[in-house]
Amino acid sequence: MTLWLMAGLLFTPLAWAVLTLLTDFRWGRWVTSFGILVQVLVSLGLWLTIARDGGFYYGLGGWDAPLGIELRVDGLAVTFVLLTAVVASACGWHAGVYIDPDKAWHRYFWPLFWFLWSGLNAVWLGGDLFNLYVGLELISLSAVGLVALGGKAAALRASLRYLLAALLGSLAYLLGVALLYGQFGSLSIAGVATLLADNPAPAGSGLALALMVTGLSLKTALFPLHQWLPPAHGIAKSPVSALLSALVVKASFYIAARLWLEFGATIGSFAAAQLVGLLGSAAVVWGSWLAFRQQQLKQVVAYSSVAQIGYLFLLFPLTYSVSEAVSLQAQQGITLQVISHGLAKAAMFLAAGNLILSVGSGRIEALAGVSRFLPFSLFSFGLAGVSLMSLPPTGGFTAKWLLLQASLGSGQWWWVAVLLAGGLLSAAYVFRIYRASFLERPETDRFYHPPRSLEVIPLILALLSLGLGLASEQVLSVMALPFEEAGAP
Amino acid sequence: MTASLLYALAGAVLFGMGLYGLLRLPHLLRKLLAFNIMGSGVFLVMVGLPQHRGGADPIPQALVLTGIVVAIAATALAVVLMRRYYHLSGMTTLEEPSPEQRPGGRR
Numbered sequence: 001m002t003l004w005l006m007a008g009l010l011f012t013p014l015a016w017a018v019l020t021l022l023t024d025f026r027w028g029r030w031v032t033s034f035g036i037l038v039q040v041l042v043s044l045g046l047w048l049t050i051a052r053d054g055g056f057y058y059g060l061g062g063w064d065a066p067l068g069i070e071l072r073v074d075g076l077a078v079t080f081v082l083l084t085a086v087v088a089s090a091c092g093w094h095a096g097v098y099i100d101p102d103k104a105w106h107r108y109f110w111p112l113f114w115f116l117w118s119g120l121n122a123v124w125l126g127g128d129l130f131n132l133y134v135g136l137e138l139i140s141l142s143a144v145g146l147v148a149l150g151g152k153a154a155a156l157r158a159s160l161r162y163l164l165a166a167l168l169g170s171l172a173y174l175l176g177v178a179l180l181y182g183q184f185g186s187l188s189i190a191g192v193a194t195l196l197a198d199n200p201a202p203a204g205s206g207l208a209l210a211l212m213v214t215g216l217s218l219k220t221a222l223f224p225l226h227q228w229l230p231p232a233h234g235i236a237k238s239p240v241s242a243l244l245s246a247l248v249v250k251a252s253f254y255i256a257a258r259l260w261l262e263f264g265a266t267i268g269s270f271a272a273a274q275l276v277g278l279l280g281s282a283a284v285v286w287g288s289w290l291a292f293r294q295q296q297l298k299q300v301v302a303y304s305s306v307a308q309i310g311y312l313f314l315l316f317p318l319t320y321s322v323s324e325a326v327s328l329q330a331q332q333g334i335t336l337q338v339i340s341h342g343l344a345k346a347a348m349f350l351a352a353g354n355l356i357l358s359v360g361s362g363r364i365e366a367l368a369g370v371s372r373f374l375p376f377s378l379f380s381f382g383l384a385g386v387s388l389m390s391l392p393p394t395g396g397f398t399a400k401w402l403l404l405q406a407s408l409g410s411g412q413w414w415w416v417a418v419l420l421a422g423g424l425l426s427a428a429y430v431f432r433i434y435r436a437s438f439l440e441r442p443e444t445d446r447f448y449h450p451p452r453s454l455e456v457i458p459l460i461l462a463l464l465s466l467g468l469g470l471a472s473e474q475v476l477s478v479m480a481l482p483f484e485e486a487g488a489p
Numbered sequence: 490m491t492a493s494l495l496y497a498l499a500g501a502v503l504f505g506m507g508l509y510g511l512l513r514l515p516h517l518l519r520k521l522l523a524f525n526i527m528g529s530g531v532f533l534v535m536v537g538l539p540q541h542r543g544g545a546d547p548i549p550q551a552l553v554l555t556g557i558v559v560a561i562a563a564t565a566l567a568v569v570l571m572r573r574y575y576h577l578s579g580m581t582t583l584e585e586p587s588p589e590q591r592p593g594g595r596r
Contacts, residue, residue, distance in 0.1 A: 130552050137559045141566055148570055153578035160517065160570050161583055167524050167563055168511060174556065175504060175531045181549060182497070182538030 005049060006058055006071065008042030009081065009125070013118030020110035025101040028110035032096070035114065036089045043085040047078050047478065055483035057127065070188065072127035075481030076335070080124040080254065082478070083339055086464070087246045087346045088117050094350050094457045095239035098357075109149060115142040116243065123251045128187040129177045132255050133170065136219070140166035143248050146240040147232050158231040165218060165228040169252070172215030179208035193262040201267045209267050212259055213276070219252035222276075222313055223283030226306045230290075233302040238353020241298065245305045246346040250338050253312050257334070260316055268320060277317035281418040283310030288425030292432060296362045297352050300429055301345070304388060307422060308341045314403060314415055322410040329409065332476050333402030339475065340395030340465050344387035347461035351381040354454050358447045364432070368439040373447050376455045378437055383462035385430035390423050395468025496537025503530030515582045517571050521564060528560045 016035040020028040055074035063069070092113060099106050119138030126132040144166065147159040177187070183202050184192050196205075221229035229249070233241045260268065287307030294300045311334075318330035354377040359366045370378055390396035400419050407415040468475060503526055510523025532553045539546040575581060 130555070134555065134559065137563065141563060144566065144570070148573075153574060153580075156570055156574040156577060157583055157585075160567070160574060163563070163567055163570065164511065164520060164524070167567075168508075168527075171504075171524070171527050171531055175534060178531055178535035178538060178549075181535070185539060185546075187548075187552075 002049065002056075002058060005042055005046045006060070008038060009046065009121045010060075010118060012038050012042070013114045013121065017111045017114035017118065020114060021108075023107070023110070025099070025107045025109065028107060029096040029101075032092055032110050032113070036092055039117070040085050040089060043078075043081050046073070047082060050075060050078050050481050051478075055481060069131050070127045071125040072190070073125060074483050075479045077124045078481070079335065079339070079475070079479045080250075081121060083342055084117065084120050084124070084247055087342055087461070088113075088120075088243065090346060090457050090461055091239045091243045091246075091350070094242075094353075094454060095237070097451055097454050098239055098353060099237060103151070105151060106149065108145065112142045112145045112149075113243075116146065116248070120247055120251055123254060127189060129180065129189060129192075130187050133174055133177060136173070136252060136255070137170055139248055139251050140170065140219070143244055146243070147236045149237060149240065150235055152235075154231075155235050158228075158235045161228045162232040165225075169215040169218035172218070173212050173255075174215075176208045176210075176212030176215065179204060179211070183208070189258060189262050196263060196266045205263075205267045206269070209259065209263055210272070213256050216252045216256040216259075217276075217279075217313070220249050220256065220312075221306060221309055223279050223286055223306065223310060226283065226287070226309075229306060230299055230302040233305060233349075234296065234299045238298075238349050238356070241302070241353075242346040242349035245302070245349060246342040249305070249309060250342060253309070253338070257312075257315055261319060261331070264316070264320055268316075270320060273317040273320035276313050277415065280310040280313030280316075281415070283307060283313070284418055284422040285425065288422060288429060291429040292425065295364060297356060297364055297367070297433065298349070298362060300364070300433065301348050301352055304348075304426065304429060305341075305345060307426065308337075308345065308388065311337050311341075311400075311403070311419075311422065314407075314418070317412060317415070318403065318406045318410060322406075326406050326409040329402050330406040332479070333399050333406060335479055336395055336399035336402065336468070336472055336475070340387050340399055340468050343461050343465035343468065344384040344394075344396065347380055347384040347458040347465065348388070350454075350458040350461070351377050351384065354450050354458065355381065357450050357454075360448065364436045367433065367437040370437040370447070371434075372440060373445040374449070377450070377458070378434075380455070380458035380462045382430070382434060383466060384458070385426075385433075387462070387465040387468075389427045389430060393469040394466050395472065396465070398469045398472040493537050493539075497534050500530040500533030500535075500537060503527070503533060506530075515584070517574075517581055517583065521567050521571070524567075525560065525564060528556070532556055 020031055023031060058071040058073055060069040095109060099109055116139060119135050122135035123132055126135055144159050144163040147162055148156055181187055183205055184195050186192050218225040233244050284307050287303050287310060291300045291303035294303060315330060315334045319327045356362050358374050387394035387396040390400045404416055404419055407413060507523045507527025507530060511520050514520055514523060535549045535553055539549050
């Protein structure tokens, strides 16, 4: 049973990438829809297995670490596998309708989409540092290819900038891995954590952790290393932007978070944790302010990603030398923030793509009159905005509420100011778009009306991010599923 | 100074040189070469550092082989993108074109 689930999660995306490489765009759509069905079923199956038996280690092909690839399947990993299944299915479905099948190079969308998905699954399940690196590179290279699908010189400039930033980040991470291996002789995260718990941390392991976290923050676009993100996410096709903002940046953050939670208590320091938190706060304020200043609709959404990613890095100070309960609250808050931002931002990018398709221009002023003639797409956009503003009962609200409690519980009250300021600033940029769209300038309906399926998908995602606040207990219970220690190395 | 430390230090120096080149050189091809130098530095650290455990350690050597494959894939992708970018814009740097100076070579 487990064998089939693992094969489904890791092998089928690769197989589908090769299959769709042989087809044109229209055939690729059919092949992909079958593959999406397989992925959704397998992800649900994995969830059921973990809920029944608890988490476990799985050696790929029967080879255990250090020779084989060892996967760590726990509640958190399953949460992200499920999130990926939801968001990637929605984006794949949307892309099948949205992307013009008559341009020859668009047929490469499907292989890149599947390589991206396999990389994501590999990162969620990866248990050792080097295979996480390989998964990250798979994600980055396919994401860069997806951005370059725009085909214009500006899209290529954005994708080259993205590629160089991503490669620099990976190398910094890999150098950290090399130093860590040199000191501990182990690549498994759990193995290094055990060694650290028994012995004092050797000199230089702080440098290794710093290199890894810096490289991963560059890939996650933490302020001030965020400059590559807005051009790449803004210029890509809307389903691609949705994938990049909702999932790709979360993959590198997920690794950084797991490293911090495992090693931070022994090799981290209070100053480092506060510094990362400070940079995250600066990202919240500066990203929101730049989002407010943009003239292009998709640039607003892209800068809003920079701001929302900033919240995630509050994990570092809120879990360093605090009580168990506060640390758990912070972890739950961050997980909910990742999920709600993933759903809301995917909805927002897809809805923005529909709006741009309708008005024929990416500028915000061009939205005048949209509220009267195209209320559907605007409604999804606004609903996703409500989650970003973190108003109750959205998932964004519950996430910030947990973070607020964790900040007060750990006595680090200064992060509360960041949470409040971020909410207000995001309200400012969402309302600016609403204001533009409520102007009643054109008297007649001169807009293109996108097919209904394009409008339904962002609405579903936005409703999910809204409902996350109501079902947060259930979602968090998946994350907290017990881990079976029997199979631990 | 032991031999393994010497390898690691040489790797660190290569990493630093590549980092400087990647950040400071404007030409895209030079940036790509700098990335490859950085990568070599990392591989040197990776193979060199764990050698003090009684002879060569086989695991990092296998890892570096995988790392080289990844680096080649990344380099190939970068070269393809750069070629296409040069075709479309006639530029070899990532600077934004100023509005009055239209890029030449546009098809």
